[in-house]
Amino acid sequence: MSTNFSAPDGPPARRAAGHDASETGGPAKRAADSHSFGGSVGWTVLGAIVPGLGLWRAGRRVAGALAMAVFALIVAGGVYLALNRSLVSSLALAPGVLQTAAIGLLVAGLLWVVVIGVTHLSLRPVSPTVGQRAAGAAVVGLLSFVVAAPMAVGANMAWTTAGAVDKIFGTDNETPNSTQPTINAVDPWQDKDRLNILIIGGDSGTGRSAAAGDRTDTVIVASIDTHSGATTLFTLPRNTEKMPFPKNSPLHKYYPNGFTSGSTDLYTRSQFLLNAMYRVVPATVPHDVLGKTKDFGASVMKVSVGEALGLDVDYFVKVNMDGFKDFINAIGGITVNVNYRIPIGGQTDAGIKPDGYIEPGPDQHFNGRLALWYARGRYGLDDYKRMERQRCVINAVVQQTTPDKVLTNYQAIASAGENTIETDVPRTLLPALVDLGLKVKGTKLRSVVFTPKTGFSSSNPDWPAAQKKVQKALKETKADADDETSGTKKKKTKSDDLAKICGYHPES
Secondary structure (H helix, E strand, O other), X not given: OHHHHHHHHHHHHHHHXXXXXXXXXXXXXXXXXXXXXXXXXXXXXXXXXXXXXXXHHOOOHHHXXXXXXXXXXXHXXXXXXXXXXXXXXXXXXXXXXXXXXXXXXXXXXXXXXXXXXXXXXXXXXXXXXXXXXXXXXXHHHXXXXXXXXXXXXXXXXHHHHHHHHHHHHOOOOOOOOOOOOOOOOOOOOOOOOEEEXXXXXXXXXXXXXXXXXXXXXXXXXXXXXXXXXXXXXXXXXXXXXXXXXXXXXXXXXXXXXXXXXXXXXXXXXXXXXXHHHHHHOOOOOOOXXXXXXXXXXXXXXXXXXXXXXXXXXXXXXXXXXXXXXXXXXXXXOEEEEEOOOEEEOOEOOOOEOOOEEEOOEEEEEEOHHHHHHHHHOOOOOOHHHHHHHHHHHHHHHHHHOOHHHHHHOHHHHHHHHHHHEEEOOOHHHHHHHHHHHHHHHOOOOEEEEOOXXXXXXOOOOOHHHHHHHHHHHHHHHHHHHHHHXXXXXXXXXXXXXXXXXXXXXXXX
């Protein structure tokens, strides 16, 4: 009886034991047992594309749902930002947001890599072969790299941008000075048809002492129509004398007759040229005469150049010409036409000959070093030639700096900008300036250079006549932009079309 009773119960007991063993791993264990290695790889790939999907398939429902929910929120946030360009511009230029984004990208990248690894381990067979282990590790490694690399690049770009914005534009709580306009943060161009920016090329020069200060040999005002982006560049010679100050400016008390000594001595007069104003005025007058300023010398020049040209100069951008070559290298160089031999080095007054020459030729692509000499070479040439070439460099940078170049060389550009550019443009204006810059890029730049050929005398300038010329040029630029928009026949203008001026027409 005992034998007959125990025999039927034996097999069911073994089946029950086998059944219990298969349950010890839970849902994830059953999923692993039920999939082939190829299936586990496929679901790992899908789980890398949609984080959490593979975990859900592996039976880890809570973790999978949580990962997919986070991923869905990120995608939704990305779509929302894509539909709100102004918000993106504001966030993308806020250092605090950028630094947070950089950390967030690194954390997200790390978690994504963990999800990929856990997904594969949860889905692969319980006892994979050595080959399957190696193949699985390779797949996980490749997917992790594909996910982590863009995250790391994005984090690096965000952190670099935050540092560059902080260094170039300062902090949000900086108090604007009396030479800056009051702007409408919501719509900066609501009551402002024209933005005037003073571009200063500061040149400390090789071997010049810090006490000697910068020589601002490049002085250009970029006047931008905020509606169309139509831009005119006005260039003043570096040796311009008697630079005026408005009567309502505190500086007028110190220089009632303009920036001049009234002396006939050549050396004394040389200390009162336009290119000496940046260093001489700060050494002469109290630094608080204009209130709080980010760069007193540059603010002084804004006041004076604005009065000379009859324009309200809003902001300055000071470019360190010694570091200019790094910026040109960062954007991949520029292509310009060379219409005559341009010296590399040399000093005319000292009789030191150039180290070489840039020979004439069309569409020459220059790295930073050659672009710098193209802009500053002067041995045997006058200042007016150099002024003409400098505006061609600006035109080349504006027209040739494409989005793909910026993305490809972003870190180098940001780094070069930190060491090369100084400005009093407020950070809050940056999003609007980005949009305005896109408008400028879509137009032809025009230019006016004040030279003896145009009736301008550097030693005894007629400022009322210069101001009339400025206003006429601005009207012509606006009319030219309107003609391009409407497709009507262009009117003949007095200002120069830089596309034509900077074209190839070699001098005999």
